[in-house]
Amino acid sequence: MDLPKTLLGEIPLYHHESVLTEEVVAYLQPRSSSRERQGGTFLDVTVGGGGHSLVLLQRGAERVVGLDRDPAALRAAQARLAAAGIPDSCLRLWHLNFADFDLQQHGFRDEQGQGIPFDGIVADLGVSSPQLDSPERGFSFRREGPLDMRMDPGADLETAADWVNHRPVEDLIDIFTRYGEERFARRIAHRIEQSRPLFTTTQLAQVVCQAVPPAARRGRIHPATRIFQALRIAVNRELEALETLLAQAPTWLKPGGRLAVISFHSLEDRLVKWAFRTDPRWQVLTPKPVCPSELEQQRNPRARSAKLRVAARRAAL
Numbered sequence: 001m002d003l004p005k006t007l008l009g010e011i012p013l014y015h016h017e018s019v020l021t022e023e024v025v026a027y028l029q030p031r032s033s034s035r036e037r038q039g040g041t042f043l044d045v046t047v048g049g050g051g052h053s054l055v056l057l058q059r060g061a062e063r064v065v066g067l068d069r070d071p072a073a074l075r076a077a078q079a080r081l082a083a084a085g086i087p088d089s090c091l092r093l094w095h096l097n098f099a100d101f102d103l104q105q106h107g108f109r110d111e112q113g114q115g116i117p118f119d120g121i122v123a124d125l126g127v128s129s130p131q132l133d134s135p136e137r138g139f140s141f142r143r144e145g146p147l148d149m150r151m152d153p154g155a156d157l158e159t160a161a162d163w164v165n166h167r168p169v170e171d172l173i174d175i176f177t178r179y180g181e182e183r184f185a186r187r188i189a190h191r192i193e194q195s196r197p198l199f200t201t202t203q204l205a206q207v208v209c210q211a212v213p214p215a216a217r218r219g220r221i222h223p224a225t226r227i228f229q230a231l232r233i234a235v236n237r238e239l240e241a242l243e244t245l246l247a248q249a250p251t252w253l254k255p256g257g258r259l260a261v262i263s264f265h266s267l268e269d270r271l272v273k274w275a276f277r278t279d280p281r282w283q284v285l286t287p288k289p290v291c292p293s294e295l296e297q298q299r300n301p302r303a304r305s306a307k308l309r310v311a312a313r314r315a316a317l
C-alpha cells in the first residue's frame with residue numbers, strides 16, 4: 001500500500017496498549033548474540049498501532065514488514081514509527097489480510113530479487129482498542145453504531161448486519177455455539193430471526209438480553225459479549241486466516257526463525273497449540289502459554305486474556 005507521508009502534526013488519534021511486548025522481544029531476539037540473527041528482518045502480521053514493530057526496531061531489528069487489514073491502523077503505525085525516527089528504508093507496510101501474504105511480493109528482496117525469509121514473525125490477534133472504541137465500526141454493544149464489524153471497512157465481506165438479517169437461523173446457531181461457546185445460542189438466534197431487520201449494535205444487544213433467562217442478564221459478563229465475539233470472528237473469517245498463517249509461516253521463516261502468536265480467545269489458542277504440536281516443521285519453545293504479569297494486567301485490563309505461544313522453524317521443511 002502506498003501510504004501518504006504523514007506530518008508530525010497530523011498523527012491520527014489511535015491508542016492501543018501493546019501486550020506482552022517484553023516477552024515477544026525476549027523470544028524473537030532482535031539483537032541476538034548469534035551473528036546470523038543479529039539485526040534481523042521481522043514480519044509483524046498485525047501491525048495495529050505499530051507497538052510491537054517499534055519495540056523490535058528499537059531493540060535491534062534492522063527491518064520490519066508490517067501488515068494490517070485496517071487502513072486506519074496502517075496510517076497510525078506509519079505516523080508512530082516515523083515520529084520515533086524509524087527511517088522509511090527499515091519499514092514496509094501493506095494493507096493486507098495476513099492470509100494473503102506473499103514473501104516474494106511483499107517481503108524485502110536480496111540482490112537476486114528473491115524474497116528474504118524472516119528471523120521472526122509476530123501475530124497479535126484480535127481487535128485493537130480503537131476498533132472496539134469507535135462506535136461507527138460496530139464492534140461494541142456498549143456504543144450505538146451500525147452492525148458492521150469488518151476489520152477492513154472496504155473488504156468484500158458480509159457485515160454483521162448481513163449475518164443477523166439474512167443468514168438462516170441455523171447458521172446463527174452454529175456460529176454462536178462454535179465461536180461464542182454460547183449456551184443460549186438457539187434461543188438468541190430465534191429471537192434475532194423474529195426481530196429482523198436489526199440495524200444497530202444496541203438494538204442487537206437488546207434483543208440478546210431479551211432472549212436469555214433473567215438470571216443470565218444479571219451475570220458478571222454482559223449477555224451480548226459472546227454473541228458479538230462470534231459475529232466478529234465469523235464476519236472477518238478470523239479462524240480461517242489464522243489456520244492459513246500457521247500453515248504458511250514456516251515457509252516465510254529462515255531455519256531457526258521464530259513465530260510468536262498472542263491470542264485472546266480459547267479457540268485461537270487451541271489452533272496455535274495444535275499446529276505447534278502436530279506440524280513437524282515447528283519446535284515448540286513455550287510448553288505452556290506465557291501470560292501477562294499481574295502488573296501488566298493491572299495496567300492494561302484488556303491484556304487479561306492474552307496468551308503467547310512461540311515456536312521455531314526446524315531446519316528441514
Ligand SMILES: C[S@@+](CC[C@H](N)C(=O)[O-])C[C@H]1O[C@@H](n2cnc3c(N)ncnc32)[C@H](O)[C@@H]1O
Pocket residue numbers: 016017018019045046047048049050051052053067068069070073096097098099124125126127128129151241
Ligand atoms: C491487537 S491489534 C494489534 C496491535 C499491535 N500489535 C500494536 O502493538 O499496536 C490487532 C490488529 O490486527 C489486525 N488484524 C486482525 N486480523 C488480521 C488479519 N487476518 N490480517 C491482517 N491484519 C489483521 C486488526 O485490524 C488489528 O489492527
